[in-house]
Amino acid sequence: xxxxVLIGLAGVLAAxxxxxxxxxxxxxxxxxxxxxxxxxxxxxxxxxxGFAVAYLTDNLFWGFLAGMLIGALVAFIVAFSSITLHQSQxxxxxxxALASRDLAYFLGVxxxxxxxxxxxxxxxxxxxxxPLLGPLFFRLDIITYLSYIVIVLAWLWIFRTRPGLMxxxxxxxxxxxxxxxxxxxxxxxxxxIIGGAIAGLAGPAYTLNVKPGxxxxxxxxxxxxxxxxxxxIFGGWSPMRAAFGAYLFSLLQWLGLVLQSRLxxxxxxxxxxxxxxxxxxxxLLVNIGNAEWVQRWLAxxxxxxxxxxxxxxxxxxxxxxxxxxVPFESD
Amino acid sequence: xxxxxxxxxxxxxPVLATLAALAVGAVMLxxxxxxxxxxxxxxxxxxxxxxxxxAETLVKATPLLxxxxxxxxxFRGDVINIGGEGQMIIGAVLATWIGLTLTNWPGWLVIxxxxxxxxxxxxxxxxxxxxxxxxxxxNEILSTVMMNAIAVQLMNFLLRGPMIDPSQAERAxxxxxxxxxxxxxxxxxxxxxxxHAGALIAVALAVLVYILLWRTTWGYRIRAVGQNPHASxxxxxxVSRYMVLALLLSGAFAGLAGAVxxxxxxxxxxxxxxxSGFTGGAGFNGIVAALFGQxxxxxxxxxxxxxxxxxxxxxxxQRMTQVPSAxxxxxxxxxxxxxxxxxxxxxxxxxxxxxxxxxxETPPPPVEKKPQQAEAGA
Numbered sequence: 001x002x003x004x005v006l007i008g009l010a011g012v013l014a015a016x017x018x019x020x021x022x023x024x025x026x027x028x029x030x031x032x033x034x035x036x037x038x039x040x041x042x043x044x045x046x047x048x049x050g051f052a053v054a055y056l057t058d059n060l061f062w063g064f065l066a067g068m069l070i071g072a073l074v075a076f077i078v079a080f081s082s083i084t085l086h087q088s089q090x091x092x093x094x095x096x097a098l099a100s101r102d103l104a105y106f107l108g109v110x111x112x113x114x115x116x117x118x119x120x121x122x123x124x125x126x127x128x129x130x131p132l133l134g135p136l137f138f139r140l141d142i143i144t145y146l147s148y149i150v151i152v153l154a155w156l157w158i159f160r161t162r163p164g165l166m167x168x169x170x171x172x173x174x175x176x177x178x179x180x181x182x183x184x185x186x187x188x189x190x191x192x193i194i195g196g197a198i199a200g201l202a203g204p205a206y207t208l209n210v211k212p213g214x215x216x217x218x219x220x221x222x223x224x225x226x227x228x229x230x231x232x233i234f235g236g237w238s239p240m241r242a243a244f245g246a247y248l249f250s251l252l253q254w255l256g257l258v259l260q261s262r263l264x265x266x267x268x269x270x271x272x273x274x275x276x277x278x279x280x281x282x283x284l285l286v287n288i289g290n291a292e293w294v295q296r297w298l299a300x301x302x303x304x305x306x307x308x309x310x311x312x313x314x315x316x317x318x319x320x321x322x323x324x325x326v327p328f329e330s331d
Numbered sequence: 332x333x334x335x336x337x338x339x340x341x342x343x344x345p346v347l348a349t350l351a352a353l354a355v356g357a358v359m360l361x362x363x364x365x366x367x368x369x370x371x372x373x374x375x376x377x378x379x380x381x382x383x384x385x386a387e388t389l390v391k392a393t394p395l396l397x398x399x400x401x402x403x404x405x406f407r408g409d410v411i412n413i414g415g416e417g418q419m420i421i422g423a424v425l426a427t428w429i430g431l432t433l434t435n436w437p438g439w440l441v442i443x444x445x446x447x448x449x450x451x452x453x454x455x456x457x458x459x460x461x462x463x464x465x466x467x468x469x470n471e472i473l474s475t476v477m478m479n480a481i482a483v484q485l486m487n488f489l490l491r492g493p494m495i496d497p498s499q500a501e502r503a504x505x506x507x508x509x510x511x512x513x514x515x516x517x518x519x520x521x522x523x524x525x526x527h528a529g530a531l532i533a534v535a536l537a538v539l540v541y542i543l544l545w546r547t548t549w550g551y552r553i554r555a556v557g558q559n560p561h562a563s564x565x566x567x568x569x570v571s572r573y574m575v576l577a578l579l580l581s582g583a584f585a586g587l588a589g590a591v592x593x594x595x596x597x598x599x600x601x602x603x604x605x606x607s608g609f610t611g612g613a614g615f616n617g618i619v620a621a622l623f624g625q626x627x628x629x630x631x632x633x634x635x636x637x638x639x640x641x642x643x644x645x646x647x648x649q650r651m652t653q654v655p656s657a658x659x660x661x662x663x664x665x666x667x668x669x670x671x672x673x674x675x676x677x678x679x680x681x682x683x684x685x686x687x688x689x690x691x692e693t694p695p696p697p698v699e700k701k702p703q704q705a706e707a708g709a
Contacts, residue, residue, distance in 0.1 A: 037472070090411055090472065091622060098615055099664025106657035217605070226476040233470060267492065273484035276477040280469065287468035 006135050008254060014140050015210050016250035017147040018043070018202040018221070022228035023235060023242045024154050025199030029075065031158060031237055032191035033171040033323045034082060036199075037093025040225025041100030042074035043202045047221050048108040050204030051214045055116040063117070064143070064204045071200015072193045074100055079192040082327065083185050089325055097225065111214045118212040119143055143205050150198060154239040167191060171321030174328040184328045202228075230279045234286055236318030245282075249275065289313035345623060348669035349637070356662045360654065370652045377647020378640035384647075386524030390596060392639030394419070394588040394610070396533040398617025399624060399631040400540045401457075401584030406626050407544065408577030409557035410464065414457060414475030415585040415614025416606040417482030421456040422449035422586025423593045423609065424486055427600050428494065430512045430593070438515035445516070446532075446590050453586015454579045456482065461578030465571035471578060479614070483606045490602045508601035518595040527595035536584070540628040553577050585614055612660070616642070619663050638663060 022043055029036045036042075046067035054063025074096055082089040119141045127138040137148075158164040166187065169177035174184045206221050207214055231249060235242025256271040288294055294313070298306055357367035378388045398415045405412040412418075426449035433441050460478060463469035490507040499506050518527040544550035555563045556573045564570050589610070593600055602608055620638045624631035645659035 094411075094413065094472075095619065095622075095664050098619075099661055102657050102660035102664070106655050106661055109655060223476075223480060226473060230473045230477070233473070267488050269484040269488040273481050276480040280463070280474050280477050283469045283473060284463060284467050287470075290468045291466060293466065 003135075006132075008258070009251075010136050010140060012247070012250045012254045013137065014144045015254070016246050017144050018206040018210060019224060019228055019231065019246040019249060020147045020243060021150065021202040021205060022199045022225060023231045023246050024150050024239055025071070025195040025197070025202075026228060026232045027195075027235060027237055027239055027242050028154060028158070028167075028198065029192050029195030030232060030324055031167055031171045031321055032188045032195075033174060033321055033326065033328070034079065034188050034192045035089045035093060035325045036075055036078050036192060036196060037090055037229070038074050038078055038096035038100060038225075039199060039228055040223065041097040041102075041104070042071050042196065042199060043225045043228075044104040044219070044221055045074065045100040045203070046070040046200040047203030047207045047219065048104040048111065048214050050200075051116055051207040052108070052111045054204070054208055055111060055114070058117060060117055060119055060208060063208055064201060067202075067204035068197040068200040070203070072197040075192045075196020075199075076189075078196075079189045083188055086327055101222065105216055108214050108216060112216045113213065116213060117208065119209040141209055143201070143209055146201075147205070151239050151243040154198075158239065168321070170328075171323055174323050174326075178328070188328070199228075227275065227279060230283055233318060233320070234279075234282050236286070237321060241318075249279075252278065285316050286318045289317035290319065345634075349666050351669045352662050352665035355665055356658060359658065359661075363654065365652050365654055370648050370654055373648045373651035374641075374644030376644075378644035382522075383524050384643065386522065386526040388636065388640045388643045389530050390525050390527070390639075391611070391642050392635040393527075393530045393533050393595070394592055394613040395617045395620045395638055396537065396631060396635035397529075397588035397591065398585045398613055399621035399635055400533075400536055400628050401453075401581035402618050402621035403540060403624075403626045403628050403631060404544065404553060404584075405457075405577045405581035406621065407557045408553040408573060409560070410461070410574055410577050410581075411472045412457060412460075412475055412578055412581040412585075413472055413615075413618070414460060414478045414582065415588075415617055416610050416612075417475070417479035417614070418453040418456045418582040418585035419589030419592070419610045419614050420482040420486050420606065421589070422453040423589030423600055424489060424494075425449060425452035425586075426590035427509055427512070427593050430516050431494075431510055434513060441516050442518065442594060445594060446587060449590025450583045450587045453589065454583035456586065457582015458575060458579040461575035461582075464578070465574045475578075479606060483604075486600070486602055486609065487604060490600060494600075496599070506601070509599050512594065512598045516594065517598060518591070525596065527591075529591035529595040532591065534632060536587075537628045537632055540584075544628065549573075549576065585617070588613060588617070611642070616660075616663060619666075623666065 022039055026036060026039055049070045050063040050067035053066035054060050057063070077096060078089065078093055081087040081092040121139065121141050124138040124145070128134045130138070138145075156164075158167060166177060166180075166182050169180070170182060170184045170187050170191075178184050202224070203221070206224075207219070211220060227249065228246075231242060231245040234245040252275060256274055260266070260268060260271050298309060298313075301309065353371065357371070360367040360370050377384055379385050398419070401415070401418075402412060426445040429445040429448050430441060433444070436444075456478060457475075460469070460471045460474040463474050464471040487507065490509060491505070494509050495505070496508050496510040498510070499508060518529055520527055521530070542550075544554060552563070552568050552573050553576065555566070555568060556570050557577075560570050563573075592610070592613075600609065606614070616638055617635075620634040621631050623637070624634035641659050641662060642656075645656035648654055648658075649656040
């Protein structure tokens, strides 16, 4: 394979890390039945905060930790106002998305456009020499490796452990989980905060690695939270499928950039905007199987094609946790 | 007496919430080494200090109110429209196009046509996510956000290409803006300030939206679908249709806000590449204003004026004290969080009052009240 393509694809993996952390964090939160709509703001705030802390302490570790803490803090506000204060998750999350975005731009002014620490590449010995896979996966940096691990761990936790089963329970049938002895609201607090902390890695992964530095409104991170929320749905609340979505998105972005340099005739806005209609289209495909009229249409089909379309729709379909966004009261 | 006091207290809650947000802002100002009293004085002066300042506040409040009216409709129908920014842009682009094309037509006709076009443009941009939600189950929060991004790039493309000011196209600078609307097409100024007729239109529409929501079948059905889609379905309401209608109308008001901005304030469209470069964030802040106004069209009027004042005052504060005006958007968010949290407080006290009154006297859950509690958040 052409080495430049391989380097490009490896770049896609690294560039996907921020989206990936946001998506996995949100997937965990939503599995517990809580929507953290503040993602766009908290990612920006953690990006700014993570960079600022890393710059001030000249230590990358503190930067990433600060990002996680910021993500956890915003998630805590969402959890507190929705679980304890019984407020609408959507309203609080949306307001937080705006407020923390503006807070990031507001507090980030002193750190704008200054060179700061960046994550060095760290090639994994032995693994880096595997043909093809080595240069693709293992000549990157530690945060990208962490993103691989997070996918696998999140998947294992949700689908292969007992507490993970309980996590699915509090998102799907909180009343049943409660009867089984789960403290639903406390668990929801915990998973919302953990999800927020993982999503909080997205910010520093961007400002300390993918595109180092804080550039205020020019940072290019604005909007990524909304994309991540869509990919969470596309991913059907499974870390594996969500990760696939995140990589696909990152790949499409990269292809857009490549195409732009090859095809100067296309207005630059077309490629900049392409991810968004694509996202709407994927959301449509993922949800179309649940639509009533599609079910009716399927029923009117001849046997053979009906089986084919039913299978196809089922493969694409993603059903949310049944109690997503629904508050739980134990009385 | 006690109940009257509590009613008064309830009415004052938003004010208290605002004060609490300002107090948090004061702490932030102190941390930054700025005297908060000075900063807030500058803010007050900038927003209400003179006739001109107040007019400027109302100019900023106008698009907020228009967007907020749409939000009152959609949130009461339990569809969340976050696409105000994009809907404003599309409304403005289409209205500007009419205004720049029909230059030989009489002014009143072109203004009417343009505003209607803006209304329709916003309706289309809001209607698409509505259809996607109603018939394809696509989450409207996400699709409206995506539609914002699409609208911004569409605007950037049009203002750099097909709709660029011919004089800019000849020059090397090529500032992405349209030509200026001719004088006859400007919305009338009310007093010798920048205040324009759009403010009156917005207030009149607030009354109309109130009538729509509480005095018509459409409005009743939108609210019914918002409160309980299943019950509405059994009652024979076509739920999907009213979801689309709610988003469509919501988008229409935002589109009108965009058109009014062009014909009343800027007289042309200009882009800095971002959505807020044109809208000034009104598509988002309108949501905040509507939430603050308890999703009631009439209460949205003072709410919009408050947020308009915060925005205008922030500019003055920035000039006087060098505090970035972005502080105000943080304050906006805080105000809403406090308002929303104070709602729970109100409800808790209400419950306690009922408990004191005893079970026999417990009134059935007030039908009209219930939505308000639900949506103060939703």
